[in-house]
Amino acid sequence: MPDLVVSLIALALYWASFLAISFFLSKRIRGLRVNPLMIIYRKETTLETFGKASYNTVAKILLYAAIALNFASMLFFYYTIFGVVMARFVSPESAGGLVPIIPGITITGITIVYVLFSIGVSATIHELSHALASKIVGIPIKAVGFILSIFIPAAYVEPDEEKFNSADRLKKLEVLSAGPASNFIVGLIFLALLGIIASPMAGAMITSVDSGYPAEQYGLKPGWIIIAVNGTPIQAPGDLSPIISQYANSTVYFNMTLYDPKTNATFWKMVYKPDNFSRIGVVLEQARGPSPIPDSIYYPLLNLLFYLYIINISLALINSAPIFITDGGKVVSEIIGWKIKGNAGKALNFFIQVFTLLLVLSSITFTPI
DSSP states (O other): OOHHHHHHHHHHHHHHHHHHHHHHHHTTSTTEEEOSSOEEEEEEOOOGGGOSOOOOHHHHHHHHHHHHHHHHHHHHHHHHHHHHHHHHHHOGGGOOOBOOOOBTTTBOTTHHHHHHHHHHHHHHHHHHHHHHHHHHHTOOEEEEEEEEETTEEEEEEEEOHHHHHHSOHHHHHHHHHHHHHHHHHHHHHHHHHHHHHHOSEEEEEEEEEOTTSHHHHTTOOTTOEEEEETTEEOOSGGGHHHHHHTTTTSOEEEEEEEEETTTTEEEEEEEEEOTTOSSOOEEEEEEEOSOSSOHHHHHHHHHHHHHHHHHHHHHHHHHHSOOTTSHHHHHHHHHHHHHSOHHHHHHHHHHHHHHHHHHHHHTBOOOOO
């Protein structure tokens, strides 16, 4: 049975089980709601756990910095997305893109666990930052909650909508900017930790080989470390993809320099990739030099930090982008409504957000992570 079919069946069984358990518990737990696509838990609260947060000078500086960082994230989003879209026009076969998270299609195996855990952590950080900012500027919080949408976990905060809408425009910008800014900062922290733990880099270790792909046909084995391809050094897993993607639709031989830690041997292998394969079919992890941390801890920790970094930065960029449902979309709406009144402002706001949405849609790719 094809891997995709197995994944879809497993996903359906998993979701049906969660729905059944949640429906049973919803009769006993107040605030738990279940529908075919979502499981939602909502709890009314005033978030007293944050204590007496005050709108003092330090808080103002931090919230102003959040607004600035949100706009920086927005600019970085446009820089990235324009680069992806232009690459698709210039060199479609080697262009990357935004990858939607679809278990069994764009993420498989243990990667699903890392990605979903990272989404849960990132979304919780995002929403708690909104909540803390709301508390500081004096906008009440009505409720907090948790959502599980098939396979995407997320936390959410529900402010008092009437008080939010009537609040000073600057305070609204501070609350809206807190989420993307916190994800951006936390993402950079995880990147720094990743750099510390991953050093020294020593190549890309093969963790698994996909059945039927060139890597299997030409004898590549899990545990081997790729240290060069066609003479180009490979220091990390990300170094291999640009080399392979240049020949996504071409027939090519790759001369791979490999190292086997078990035998302490360095050797070479030729891997032939036909034009009907876009990749050679290996799953990679960061290899490393000598370290006191055992492999059983080192590699899972490295993967976890990597996905926490990627998901936090991705959430920051997407949420800072001016699209109708994002924080960035609400920020742009507030600013345009402030500076340009009437139909002209509404038309400009609509154009910016539709244009941005089209950029995102045109850059989506279903290439597996």
